[in-house]
Amino acid sequence: MxxxxxxFRPQFPPELLRPMAETAEATGLDQLWVWEDCFSESGVAAAAAALAWTERLPVGIGLLPVPLRNVALAGMEVATLHRLFPDRVILGVGHGVQGWMGQAGARVSSPMTLLREYLDALRALLRGEEVTVDGRYVKLDRVRLDWPPSTPVKVYAGGQGPKTLRLTAEAADGTLLVADQSIDATREIRKFIDHEIIASLHVATGPDALERLRRTDPENGVAGDAExxxxxxxxLVGAGADTVILQPTGDEPDPVGFVRFVTEQVRPLVP
Known part of the structure; x- marks a missing residue:
C-alpha cells in the first residue's frame, strides 16, 4: 500500500504542531513530516516533540541541512530519537538552501563533496561503527556512538539536480524528491534510482484552492477535492513514487483540517 x-510547514507557528500531530495520530495518518528551514523551527526539536505527543505516528525530518550540523552531533541526535521512539523516526538530509547556508556562515564550496562525505560517515555512525575520516569537510577521529540505534536506521537524502539525485541513488538508503518535480521528471528519476522514493506534492483544497496553489507553485501541484x-x-505512484507526502500551502487556513482531509478523504481513494 x-x-x-x-x-507541518515552517510557515505554521510552533504551537500548531501538537494539534496537527495528535490529529494525525488519531486519524491514522501514515507519516507526519517536519522541516528544518532557516530560520524557522528546529527539525530535531519539532520531531522529538511530535514523537513524544504520539504513540504510533512515524515522524520524518526533511531535510537536515548538512552544512549546519556537525555529523557527530547529527548522529547523536538521531540515535537518541531512535532509542526513545524505535522505528518511528524517518531521517532526511540534504545540501540546504545555499543562500541560507551563506547567511549562517556555513556555506561550502562543494556541497556535493560534503553530502557524500556526510552520508558515508553518518550511516557508519548509526551502524555503531567507530569512524575515523579525514575528508575535505568531514573529519572524525575514532568517533563511536555510546548509544547507537538498537535497530537499523535508513538515512534518506534529498535534492533536485541530476548530480545530487545520482549521489542519493549511490550513497543514501532512500531519496526524497521536492514537490517541484513533475510526473515526467519523477518517471525519469526512477530509471536510475532502485531504492525507496518519497515524493512530495503541492496540494490545496477548499474554495480558494487554485489561487493558493498558484501562489506556491505556478506549474506543479494539484488543487481540488479528494478525488x-x-x-x-x-x-505519482505510477511514475515510481513509493510514498507521497501531500504538502499544504504555506498559507493553508486550516492545517489541522488538512490532516483530516488527507486521512479521512484522500487515503480511502489511494490503494
Whole structure:
C-alpha cells in the first residue's frame, strides 16, 4: 500500500504542531513530516516533540541541512530519537538552501563533496561503527556512538539536480524528491534510482484552492477535492513514487483540517 503523509510547514507557528500531530495520530495518518528551514523551527526539536505527543505516528525530518550540523552531533541526535521512539523516526538530509547556508556562515564550496562525505560517515555512525575520516569537510577521529540505534536506521537524502539525485541513488538508503518535480521528471528519476522514493506534492483544497496553489507553485501541484488529489497521487505512484507526502500551502487556513482531509478523504481513494 502506498504510504501517505503530510507536512507541518515552517510557515505554521510552533504551537500548531501538537494539534496537527495528535490529529494525525488519531486519524491514522501514515507519516507526519517536519522541516528544518532557516530560520524557522528546529527539525530535531519539532520531531522529538511530535514523537513524544504520539504513540504510533512515524515522524520524518526533511531535510537536515548538512552544512549546519556537525555529523557527530547529527548522529547523536538521531540515535537518541531512535532509542526513545524505535522505528518511528524517518531521517532526511540534504545540501540546504545555499543562500541560507551563506547567511549562517556555513556555506561550502562543494556541497556535493560534503553530502557524500556526510552520508558515508553518518550511516557508519548509526551502524555503531567507530569512524575515523579525514575528508575535505568531514573529519572524525575514532568517533563511536555510546548509544547507537538498537535497530537499523535508513538515512534518506534529498535534492533536485541530476548530480545530487545520482549521489542519493549511490550513497543514501532512500531519496526524497521536492514537490517541484513533475510526473515526467519523477518517471525519469526512477530509471536510475532502485531504492525507496518519497515524493512530495503541492496540494490545496477548499474554495480558494487554485489561487493558493498558484501562489506556491505556478506549474506543479494539484488543487481540488479528494478525488482530484487522489488521482494525482496515483499518477505519482505510477511514475515510481513509493510514498507521497501531500504538502499544504504555506498559507493553508486550516492545517489541522488538512490532516483530516488527507486521512479521512484522500487515503480511502489511494490503494
Amino acid at each position: 502506498t504510504a501517505l503523509g503530510t507536512v 482530484t488529489v487522489a488521482a494525482a497521487v496515483r499518477e
